[in-house]
Amino acid sequence: MTLFEIRKMSARLPTPAPRTGRSESPCAACNVRHLTLCAALDDQEVADMSAIVSSVELGPGEPLFDEAEPAKNVFNVTAGAVKIYKLLPDGRRQMTGFLFPGDFLGLANEETYAYSAEAVTFTTLCRFPRKRLEALLEQYPRMERRLLGMASHELAVAQEQMLLLGRKTAREKVASFLLLLSRRAVQRGQKDSPISVPMSRNDIGDYLGLTTETVSRTFTLLKQAGAIVLQGSGKVELSDRAALEVMSDGV
Amino acid sequence: MTLFEIRKMSARLPTPAPRTGRSESPCAACNVRHLTLCAALDDQEVADMSAIVSSVELGPGEPLFDEAEPAKNVFNVTAGAVKIYKLLPDGRRQMTGFLFPGDFLGLANEETYAYSAEAVTFTTLCRFPRKRLEALLEQYPRMERRLLGMASHELAVAQEQMLLLGRKTAREKVASFLLLLSRRAVQRGQKDSPISVPMSRNDIGDYLGLTTETVSRTFTLLKQAGAIVLQGSGKVELSDRAALEVMSDGV
DNA sequence: CTTACCCATTGATATAGGTCAAAGAGCCTT
DNA sequence: AAGGCTCTTTGACCTATATCAATGGGTAAG
Known part of the structure; x- marks a missing residue:
């Protein structure tokens, strides 16, 4: 077994400490609270979230999803780092972000992802089936408000990045x-x-x-x-x- | 009276035709439906929106708001064109978008605007006091979902623009x-x-x-x-x- | 009609950053 | 411990775009 494989295995082992917040209930699947999104949720809501979540581990360079692929899942980084990027036909690449524990990715208005995502380091994520998450959002408008806040914030970050790139x-x-x-x-x-x-x-x-x-x-x-x-x-x-x-x- | 002033006055006169959609009720203040946001709303919801809206007209080059100013209002462009931009301390400028009828601006997660906005041509907008709009959103989660969709879409547009600027x-x-x-x-x-x-x-x-x-x-x-x-x-x-x-x- | 201003265009030149190339520096593997 | 990756650093040179400068053209004011 190569060192790479050992490292990848070991990425499963450490269990990040639960974060403080309104509720301490960790997610059943990955044993962490869903950070950004859950920070404002109560026990029942966190439990419902936990019920639909599963865990994902990736080694450095492993892809999570590709641009234009059907957007079936939403992810929450729990450990490591993820890069998201877009490509031009000739291979030129623009990173649109680096994501760290607590960050969400995969939210899309359209039916497909707007960018590709790939692990930078050994990374763990929580995966939420999009359909089931959306159903949950119908039930808990407060979660939806939280997501809107996150999207607005990311929009401001994106504009700051445009200033950087252009000027x-x-x-x-x-x-x-x-x-x-x-x-x-x-x-x-x-x-x-x-x-x-x-x-x-x-x-x-x-x-x-x-x-x-x-x-x-x-x-x-x-x-x-x-x-x-x-x-x-x-x-x-x-x-x-x-x-x-x-x-x-x-x- | 200069030609500029005459044109500005005349910008008040034309009344854009109501758009088709689930409901035909136009906004009481500006006599248009609120386009993107209202496309999925029913009569009652549109009426509630209309109750809090007021109209704004701007001539070419007139500012609407400045970056870092308290974000008191959200706007919907109904005619003309608006540019939004960020500045560096030495005056370098990055436009982050051009907005046309149907586009929203001023949505912010933070307490202040993330960018400045200024009219490109003779422009009319609908103005929604942020607090009152948020109260309405609590009442109508469907509107909030619509806003989330719009924000997600804008995020995808922003990422496309990063690809353009960087590569x-x-x-x-x-x-x-x-x-x-x-x-x-x-x-x-x-x-x-x-x-x-x-x-x-x-x-x-x-x-x-x-x-x-x-x-x-x-x-x-x-x-x-x-x-x-x-x-x-x-x-x-x-x-x-x-x-x-x-x-x-x-x- | 004339003047003035602003904006677009074009030309000449400069430069930040890209490209091509080679030499280290860490590592993993054997 | 040695070889072979891949990534980083450095150097030499080049080019796309910025900068500086001048001219032209349209529109509004007088």
């Missing part, structure tokens, strides 16, 4: 990206530095509208400017956050 | 933009060509992540390639749609 320089893009990862880590209860950067330079480039080489050069530049320290194995220390903040907006 | 060439961007305008015109019951392009080259550039000059050069290029004909006064004929389709994706 920021490479340095501004990379500085913004590192600050974003740091803020998200804090949201998940981790430290704001050093941060974990589990995705490749190529993935980062496809997220920021840059090439691998430009991302690499820009990291070197930020390192030389004393704004960051590369600690190896995907850890980056934000040693001068103020400088990064200034750089992320264009001085 | 397409100038030619692909402009071709995609013209096809987008054409498709949206059809949705509003207009012809797919010639299309009305009411915004300036500069606005288009800020939407596509390009400069005025590059947009202008690219229009010339498409014209020379026989893909479009510039008819003056903001009308563009898509004379070779197939060529545009091919160009919009990178051959």
Whole structure:
């Protein structure tokens, strides 16, 4: 058995601690509460959610679903990291997001997914059959309101990303990206530095509208400017956050 | 009185025809049905919507609201065109969308608007006080579902735009933009060509992540390639749609 | 009718970031 | 421990698009 396979197996083992919230009932299938969505729900609602959920584990690089495939499930990341992206016919790729524990994906208005999704690291997710989730939403308008709030928030995030893609320089893009990862880590209860950067330079480039080489050069530049320290194995220390903040907006 | 003022006055006069749908009840204040949102509503629901709505008219370039201002209202465009955008501290601008009759704007999860909004042409909108609209949503979950659908759709559109901004060439961007305008015109019951392009080259550039000059050069290029004909006064004929389709994706 | 302004277009030049190429640096596997 | 991946870094060069500058054209004001 290869190390890859062992790691993949072991991804099943650790059980993330239940989050605090209005209710402590964990999901029956994956033994975690459904984070974002459940934060506002009561025991009965969480129980109903748990009844329709199942668990999914993925190794690095494994696909979850492809763009244009029928959108049969909605997912909630519980551990690891997921990348979502769109492709052009000739293979050019645009990451539209990196998702971490608590994030939802697969919500679609149309009958098919609008993007492809793939694991970045060893990842676990909860899977909700879309039809059954929708039935539940009919029953609990409060959940639906929560989903609307999440969608509105993601829309604001998407617009911020458009500003980055359309109008920021490479340095501004990379500085913004590192600050974003740091803020998200804090949201998940981790430290704001050093941060974990589990995705490749190529993935980062496809997220920021840059090439691998430009991302690499820009990291070197930020390192030389004393704004960051590369600690190896995907850890980056934000040693001068103020400088990064200034750089992320264009001085 | 200047011509500008006369035009602005006259923007109040024309009353758009009621749309077909489940109910024909027009809004009491603006005498149109609330398009996207109302398409699935019954008479009682439309009446309740009409009770909280008021009408707004704007001339070209007039602001509707600014980013970071308290999000007190939600709007529905009933005539004209609106641009929404975000700014960097040094003035660089990214349009995040052009909105046409039927489009909603101002929905926000946070307490403030995520972007600024400004009229492109003489424009009329319906204004819904956010608090009162939210109260209505509690009462009518079906409306909320409709809003969730709209938000999900906009999210998919935003992701498509990220692909454009991050990975397409100038030619692909402009071709995609013209096809987008054409498709949206059809949705509003207009012809797919010639299309009305009411915004300036500069606005288009800020939407596509390009400069005025590059947009202008690219229009010339498409014209020379026989893909479009510039008819003056903001009308563009898509004379070779197939060529545009091919160009919009990178051959 | 004339002037003034704004916007679009075109040209010349500069540059940020892309492309191509090669050399490390970690790893997993054997 | 050695070989072979894959990913990152660095260098040299190139090109798409930005920038700077000038001209033209349409429309509104006087």
